[in-house]
Amino acid sequence: MTDRIAKVERTTKESSIAVELNLDGTGIVDISTGVPFFDHMLTALGAHASFDLTVKAEGDVEIEAHHTVEDTSIVLGQALAQALGDKKGIRRFGDAFIPMDESLVHAAVDVSGRPYCVHTGEPEHMLHSVIGGYPGVPYATVINRHVFESIASNARIALHVRVLYGRDQHHITEGEFKAVARALREAVEPDPRVKGVPSTKGAL
Numbered sequence: 001m002t003d004r005i006a007k008v009e010r011t012t013k014e015s016s017i018a019v020e021l022n023l024d025g026t027g028i029v030d031i032s033t034g035v036p037f038f039d040h041m042l043t044a045l046g047a048h049a050s051f052d053l054t055v056k057a058e059g060d061v062e063i064e065a066h067h068t069v070e071d072t073s074i075v076l077g078q079a080l081a082q083a084l085g086d087k088k089g090i091r092r093f094g095d096a097f098i099p100m101d102e103s104l105v106h107a108a109v110d111v112s113g114r115p116y117c118v119h120t121g122e123p124e125h126m127l128h129s130v131i132g133g134y135p136g137v138p139y140a141t142v143i144n145r146h147v148f149e150s151i152a153s154n155a156r157i158a159l160h161v162r163v164l165y166g167r168d169q170h171h172i173t174e175g176e177f178k179a180v181a182r183a184l185r186e187a188v189e190p191d192p193r194v195k196g197v198p199s200t201k202g203a204l
Contacts, residue, residue: 004188006082010075014067015059021079023188025052033057033072035065037132037139041177042072048181061137069139073147077154084155084188087111092198094186100175103166107179109187110158113204117152119145121163122172129169141169144176151180157187 004023011017029046031039033055046053055076059068084090095108122144129141152159161180166172197204 002085004083004085006079008075008079008082010071010078012071015057015071017059017068017071017075018054018056019072019075019079020052020054021076021083022052023083026050028052030054033068034059034061035068035132035137035139038065038069038072041173042076044174045177045181048178049185051185065137065139066143069143070146070150073150074154077151080151080155080157080184084111086197087113087204088197089190089194090198091187091189091191091194092204094183094188096179096182096186098175098179098182100166100171100178102168103171103175104164105166105172105175105179106160106162106164107176107183108160109180109183111187111204112158113156114158115153115156116158117145117149118160119148120161121165123163123166126169126172131170131173141173144173148176148180159183 006021009018027047027050029043031042033039042055055072057068057072061068090111092111097106126141130138132138148159148161161176163172
């Protein structure tokens with residue numbers, strides 16, 4: 001299997017994002033987005049997926065975190081797609097249940113080439129919750145769904161994230177990122193029994 005490494009940059013009037021990704025890394029991460037809680041979540045994502053992940057983002061966080069978080073998620077998805085290449089020899093499917101104290105989250109992924117995201121189960125208070133910002137740039141948890149939609153759309157994967165139960169917005173969000181990480185780790189792993197593309201159609 002060839003090196004599964006990607007480097008993607010994207011610059012708009014709202015942000016400048018650079019992502020480097022190695023799917024066959026060991027969980028070495030270096031994250032700086034200007035949004036401390038999002039840094040924490042991306043660090044968890046890289047570490048628990050065992051990806052080597054570097055993210056450098058500068059955005060208009062003086063307005064709010066939304067543009068930076070959204071654009072980083074877009075570029076991360078693009079990097080996933082680039083690193084996956086022809087997808088030969090991978091497991092393709094992965095899923096994981098992650099408990100975070102009182103919260104339980106499940107994520108399932110299909111590296112299908114067909115982008116789709118289903119995000120369900122967050123309690124209603126997540127629409128209004130904010131983490132951090134005392135001082136610093138706060139992270140509004142209402143954006144969680146958009147993060148995963150952006151990753152799935154740009155990586156061209158099917159991604160389902162379910163919050164089975166939970167109360168604390170930090171635990172729920174962290175459980176989501178860790179569940180996605182572990183599901184991705186399984187899905188992109190080499191499968192020694194698969195010699196080509198894991199699809200009866202011959203392409204993903």
